[in-house]
Amino acid sequence: FLTSLHDAGTVGLQLSLLDRDGRPSLTRATEQRRFWIGDSAGWGWKDFVKNDDLVEGEHLVDDCLTVLCDVTIHDPSLHAEEVAAPAAAEPFDLRGELGETMWNETDVTIHVGDETFPAHRSVLEAASPVFKADLENNATGKVRVDDMDAQVFKTLLQFMYTGSLPDKNQLEADAATAERLLVAADRYALEKIKAVCEEALCPRVDMGSVGAMLALAERHGCAVLKKACMEFLSIPGNLLSFMTTKGFEELKRTHLRCWSFS
Numbered sequence: 001f002l003t004s005l006h007d008a009g010t011v012g013l014q015l016s017l018l019d020r021d022g023r024p025s026l027t028r029a030t031e032q033r034r035f036w037i038g039d040s041a042g043w044g045w046k047d048f049v050k051n052d053d054l055v056e057g058e059h060l061v062d063d064c065l066t067v068l069c070d071v072t073i074h075d076p077s078l079h080a081e082e083v084a085a086p087a088a089a090e091p092f093d094l095r096g097e098l099g100e101t102m103w104n105e106t107d108v109t110i111h112v113g114d115e116t117f118p119a120h121r122s123v124l125e126a127a128s129p130v131f132k133a134d135l136e137n138n139a140t141g142k143v144r145v146d147d148m149d150a151q152v153f154k155t156l157l158q159f160m161y162t163g164s165l166p167d168k169n170q171l172e173a174d175a176a177t178a179e180r181l182l183v184a185a186d187r188y189a190l191e192k193i194k195a196v197c198e199e200a201l202c203p204r205v206d207m208g209s210v211g212a213m214l215a216l217a218e219r220h221g222c223a224v225l226k227k228a229c230m231e232f233l234s235i236p237g238n239l240l241s242f243m244t245t246k247g248f249e250e251l252k253r254t255h256l257r258c259w260s261f262s
Helices: 051-056 094-098 121-127 127-138 150-162 168-171 176-186 191-203 211-221 223-233 238-242 244-254
Strands: 009-018 024-029 033-035 067-073 110-111 115-120 142-145
Touching: 009 244, 024 094, 024 115, 115 121, 115 150, 121 127, 121 150, 142 191, 150 176, 168 191, 176 191, 176 211, 191 211, 191 223, 211 223, 223 238
Parallel strands: 110 142
Antiparallel strands: 009 024, 009 033, 009 067, 110 115
């Protein structure tokens, strides 16, 4: 069994029984797993090998069994450029921060779902080249943003006005929100938010998510996240295991070109 002695960590485990010549003859590998505070720290197999197979095979030498344990510790800091630790977002009240006078001078209205956000054309155009293009020939000042959660857009708006980035630790604990925010940030070319989301998703790559993460990285040009996925799949046994999943078949069908180990 593999036991974590730290508060948290992401690891992969491979165990091999060695034969009389010291070569691996029976190998089993796990998915990469993130250990958290309060989780069970043990991890392994209750049925690694049948007793009859053990006795009849060539694993026992002088009644001794040799086991090779290969533990891979996944540390995104070893393969990704460090992103400056973002300041935790303060409670956001755009009206309070801008002041009532400034609010009265808004010249853009943005509709996201059932919510409406008054804003300033100059702020949006300065922060996002996409907004600048959208507003260039928009005489009405009314913009509708489809396919986006209002809370996600509020985070984008907060960044455009204040430069305040979302908390990476909170995003790491909520991968679904990190994915939605990454997609939204890429849509409006807000690279700093996108980078924070990408870094937050790297530790969440495992056998159950690697297919979706790799597709996400390919769609939105996330080199750091793609590299984390490739490094996970390079762990002995992981690629073969992944190739038996539905996620692999879907990935081949929709994003075949992302399978370039460069």
